Amino acid sequence: MKVMTILGTRPEGIKMAPLIQCLKREPGVRHVLVNTAQHREMLDHVLDLFGLVPDYDFNIMKSVQTPESVSAEILMRLGPVLDAEKPDVVLVHGDTTTAFVSSYASYLKKIPVGHVEAGLRSGDRYSPFPEEMNRKMIDQLATHHFAVTDANRQNLLAEGIAPEQIIVIGNTVIDALLNTASMPFTPNPVLDVKGKILLVTTHRRENLHKLQGVYEALNLLVQTYPELTVIFPVHKNPLVRSEVHKFLHSHERVLITEPLDYLEFTHLMKRSYLVLTDSGGIQEEAPALNVPVFVARENTERPEGERAGTIKLTGLTKERILFDIKQVLDYPEAYRKMAQAENPYGDGRASERIKNHLVSIYRGEDHRS
Structure with a gap:
């Protein structure tokens, strides 16, 4: 059995690494790793951390790139690789441009696609943008849908x-x-600070010019709570950085850093008291470490976390963010309720389940090389 995994961004690298390792350990499975390098430096750190070396590296990242340019480059580069390798199945993850275009390229070659993290839906085609439509289109192209929760299954x-x-x-x-x-x-x-850490990340494309309220809320929180330190690894997108420097005030308890590698970020998240983010993955990760998450968005494709009480949507206004975060800073029972809520996103054995499923289907088949 030959399995090809295609990834190109840091989140894909993190989430696919344990699955790739699991597949590589399985006798009778030949694994081929394709890195489009839609992200470069941040993804390289992840691959190094997990000891993964791509068989193909497209190195497409440019200082200024658009979904259109990324899509065209991947589509042109991937076709010949699929022809040469002839995998039995292609695995993609999530909702990136790499995942969508790779699914389409595989479909054109009549190669089955396995979609890891299938079925997530926010219900708004423009939020997150373009990710919401990417994942919907991948699910229409895929043969195997690896859903995170039963709610995702119902969406499918x-x-x-x-x-x-x-x-x-x-x-x-x-x-x-x-x-x-x-x-x-x-x-x-x-970053080894005393007191309570509020870990912050913002990067959503659709939020870029709506972040003033988020940063003004942070300014007020550090003034109000002397035990609180904000640590903010800022995304490399220059538009994000421009908004941060425009609205977030300099303060001794606001630590702005370059993006952290995954090992350092995980351990920082583990030590954090709270997280404020517009990321998707952190909504699943931080609750696994018993850290409450406040989501600076108006909707989420992970409503299971909101129903379970591990996350809370704050929107993007200063007033709403302040009110919601103050509740857990002022009332210990409100904090404990979020921190101790059961995380609905898994038990650490998802990769094994995917591997077993694929082996049950493709083991013994002649791959087309």
């Missing part, structure tokens, strides 16, 4: 996906997180 069934094509497996990000959180690590002295 509602869109006409056959029940036998869907398996609920949890999320591979929990596999990666638990592995990484157990690795030995010495904190950077600059």
Whole structure:
């Protein structure tokens, strides 16, 4: 059996690493790793951490790139690789441009696609943008749908996906997180602060010009709570950085850093008291470490976390963010309720379930090389 995994961004690298390792350990499985390098430096750190070396590296990242340019480059580069390798199945993850275009390229070659993290839906085609439509289109192209939760499975069934094509497996990000959180690590002295850490990330494309309220809320929080330190690894997108420097005030308890590698970020998240983010993956990761998450968005494709009480949507206004975060800072019982809520996103065995499913289908088949 030959399995090809295609990835290109840091989140894909993190979430697919434990699955790739699991497949590579399985006798009779030949694994081929393709890195489009839609992200470069941040993804390279992840691949190094997990000891993964791509068989193909397209190195497409440019200082200024658009979804259109990324799509065209991947489509042109991937076709010949699929022809040469002839995998039995191609695995993609999530909702990136790499994942969507790779699914389409594989479909054109009539190669089955396995979609890891299938069925997530926010219900708004423009939020997150373009990720919401990417994942919907991947699910229409895929043969195997690896859903995180039963709610994701229900989304797929509602869109006409056959029940036998869907398996609920949890999320591979929990596999990666638990592995990484157990690795030995010495904190950077600059970030080894006393008191309560509020870890912040913002990067969503659709939020870029709506972040003033988020940053003004942070300014007020550090003034109000002397025990609170904000640590903010800022995304490399220059538009994000421009908004940060425009609205977030300089303060001794606001530490702005370059993006952290996954090992350091995981251990920082583990030590954090709260997280404020517009990321998707962190909504699943931080609750696995018993850290409450406040989501600076108006909707989420992970409503299971909101129902479970591990996350809370704050929107993007200063007033709403302040009110919601103050509740857990002022009332210990409100904090405990979020921190101790059961995380609905998995038990650390998602990769094994995917591997077993693929082996049961493709073991013994002649791959087309």
